[in-house]
Amino acid sequence: xxxxxxxxxxxxxxxxxxxxxxxxxxxxxxxxxxxxxxxxxxxxxxxxxxxxxxxxxxxxxxxxxxxxxxxxxxxxxxxxxxxxxxxxxxxxxxxxxxxxxxxxxxxxxxxxxxxxxxxxxxxxxxxxxxxxxxxxx
Amino acid sequence: xxxxxxxxxxxxxxxxxxxxxxxxxxxxxxxxxxxxxxxxxxxxxxxxxxxxxxxxxxxxxxxxxxxxxxxxxxxxxxxxxxxxxxxxxxxxxxxxxxxxxxxxxxxxxxxxxxxxxxxxxxxxxxxxxxxxxxxxxxxxxxxxxxxxxxxxxxxxxxxxxxxxxxxxxxxxxxxxxxxxxxxxxxxxxxxxxxxxxxxxxxxxxxxxxxxxxxxxxxxxxxxxxxxxxxxxxxxxxxxxxxxxxxxxxxxxxxxxxxxxxxxxxxxxxxxxxxxxxxxxxxxxxxxxxxxxxxxxxxxxxxxxxxxxxxxxxxxxxxxxxxxxxxxxxxxxxxxxxxxxxxxxxxxxxxxxxxxxxxxxxxxxxxxxxxxxxxxxxxxxxxxx
Ligand code: SF4
Ligand code: SF4
Numbered sequence: 119x120x121x122x123x124x125x126x127x128x129x130x131x132x133x134x135x136x137x138x139x140x141x142x143x144x145x146x147x148x149x150x151x152x153x154x155x156x157x158x159x160x161x162x163x164x165x166x167x168x169x170x171x172x173x174x175x176x177x178x179x180x181x182x183x184x185x186x187x188x189x190x191x192x193x194x195x196x197x198x199x200x201x202x203x204x205x206x207x208x209x210x211x212x213x214x215x216x217x218x219x220x221x222x223x224x225x226x227x228x229x230x231x232x233x234x235x236x237x238x239x240x241x242x243x244x245x246x247x248x249x250x251x252x253x254x255x
Numbered sequence: 256x257x258x259x260x261x262x263x264x265x266x267x268x269x270x271x272x273x274x275x276x277x278x279x280x281x282x283x284x285x286x287x288x289x290x291x292x293x294x295x296x297x298x299x300x301x302x303x304x305x306x307x308x309x310x311x312x313x314x315x316x317x318x319x320x321x322x323x324x325x326x327x328x329x330x331x332x333x334x335x336x337x338x339x340x341x342x343x344x345x346x347x348x349x350x351x352x353x354x355x356x357x358x359x360x361x362x363x364x365x366x367x368x369x370x371x372x373x374x375x376x377x378x379x380x381x382x383x384x385x386x387x388x389x390x391x392x393x394x395x396x397x398x399x400x401x402x403x404x405x406x407x408x409x410x411x412x413x414x415x416x417x418x419x420x421x422x423x424x425x426x427x428x429x430x431x432x433x434x435x436x437x438x439x440x441x442x443x444x445x446x447x448x449x450x451x452x453x454x455x456x457x458x459x460x461x462x463x464x465x466x467x468x469x470x471x472x473x474x475x476x477x478x479x480x481x482x483x484x485x486x487x488x489x490x491x492x493x494x495x496x497x498x499x500x501x502x503x504x505x506x507x508x509x510x511x512x513x514x515x516x517x518x519x520x521x522x523x524x525x526x527x528x529x530x531x532x533x534x535x536x537x538x539x540x541x542x543x544x545x546x547x548x549x550x551x552x553x554x555x556x557x558x559x560x561x562x563x564x565x566x567x568x569x570x571x572x573x574x575x576x577x578x579x580x581x582x583x584x585x586x587x588x589x590x591x592x593x594x595x596x597x598x599x600x601x602x603x604x605x606x607x608x609x610x611x612x613x614x615x616x617x618x619x620x621x622x623x624x625x626x627x628x629x630x631x632x633x634x635x636x637x638x639x
Contacts, residue, residue, distance in 0.1 A: 121464030122465050125461040150412075151437075214433070
């Protein structure tokens with residue numbers, strides 16, 4: 119039974135080892151800078167090029183544009199922008215293709231809600247989600 | 256999958272010798288069962304404690320990845336491959352990128368190739384650690400699970416720093432990788448390799464030498480090389496019967512031909528041999544990692560020259576690489592558009608699982624979980 123005793127010895131040694139557990143959620147769990155959390159959307163940067171909606175593998179981005187209010191200026195501005203977090207897989211492709219960094223990742227990841235409808239996030243919500251925004255995109 | 260109707264007919268017979276009447280019974284294991292490692296159902300016909308027949312029922316996790324892929328362009332398919340073998344998403348990322356790159360003849364920069372090999376080997380270790388922990392949990396040991404997950408956590412943290420996700424990495428792109436290593440990351444991996452080398456010794460002390468453990472696994476779930484080949488098994492399942500076949504060595508892809516490593520094999524073909532091989536593979540992966548980190552190019556591009564729209568030429572390709580579970584293959588039939596006409600993945604877990612009814616026949620019911628665990632399946636990959 120020597121092998122058995124050796125194994126027990128290793129287990130006992132762990133009594134004095136450093137703790138590896140985290141006290142989440144009592145203590146917030148910091149994520150590294152590149153972490154892909156919930157997106158932040160800046161409406162003023164968006165040029166309504168539709169690339170993000172086209173690359174999204176789960177088709178969870180819905181957007182519409184409207185003509186620029188200033189008749190002098192060409193192009194469109196964003197009207198509505200929704201992401202359905204029921205099916206978003208946080209794959210990072212939308213932020214990768216966006217030419218103006220209008221849509222970027224943040225470090226926030228707590229999405230749990232009591233109702234599935236609440237996972238449907240609109241332009242204002244995504245605009246307000248502006249903490250811990252990722253720097254490299 | 257439709258049920259095999261023969262199985263449902265149950266015999267009962269009277270034994271003159273003991274004066275007892277015995278009856279066969281159907282036992283349903285899963286689909287929600289901690290030892291099936293996912294949603295997998297196993298219907299077994301038992302007579303007393305002996306398994307007469309068994310029928311694996313799969314498909315609970317089927318998402319139709321191959322069909323979905325036909326409606327997506329190649330970059331969009333990569334996140335779907337993360338969700339097949341979710342314990343080793345990096346190898347899955349690689350197999351699809353490798354297939355498209357082979358079709359289009361894209362050159363990969365050296366630095367990207369090294370990053371790919373480093374993350375694939377780290378992922379192999381992480382996957383084997385999960386197997387090690389959960390397998391021992393299956394056969395009744397609690398603490399190895401905790402140690403395995405403690406060390407696997409370090410790998411996941413490193414991946415999180417590299418690509419921003421802990422499990423579904425979506426790290427590779429056609430032509431290279433998405434992110435370069437952040438400052439100091441390579442040093443951290445080096446530290447980790449040193450740490451795990453020490454820990455492996457402790458793992459062996461904790462489990463491998465344990466007499467109860469050895470007696471528990473020796474000689475069960477045994478098969479020979481011919482059976483393994485007939486069932487088209489691969490990976491550790493094949494190597495445990497003495498066949499030395501590892502694609503990293505036999506058909507080197509990426510930069511594997513620059514590293515020195517052994518392909519561990521055993522001849523017993525039983526559960527214990529498979530345990531020992533997976534442990535030996537962790538050590539070999541650490542060896543590859545050490546060399547790859549040592550030779551890691553100081554600087555360079557991480558993306559090759561890739562056209563803006565990825566359109567592989569008309570035709571078909573099949574590539575295969577060595578995943579922690581065996582040979583993973585990717586077949587693409589292209590009609591020259593930006594989406595595949597047909598895509599097929601050869602998933603090692605699916606092929607390896609086929610031998611299970613044969614292995615279980617005539618076994619004692621208490622060995623069932625030990626044999627199933629030793630195959631090392633991931634249900635996301637079985638069902639795709
Ligand atoms: S992260 Fe991926 S799934 Fe989510 S919105 Fe962006 S592209 Fe779509
Ligand atoms: S890719 Fe960027 S700029 Fe274009 S529509 Fe999407 S968010 Fe707007």
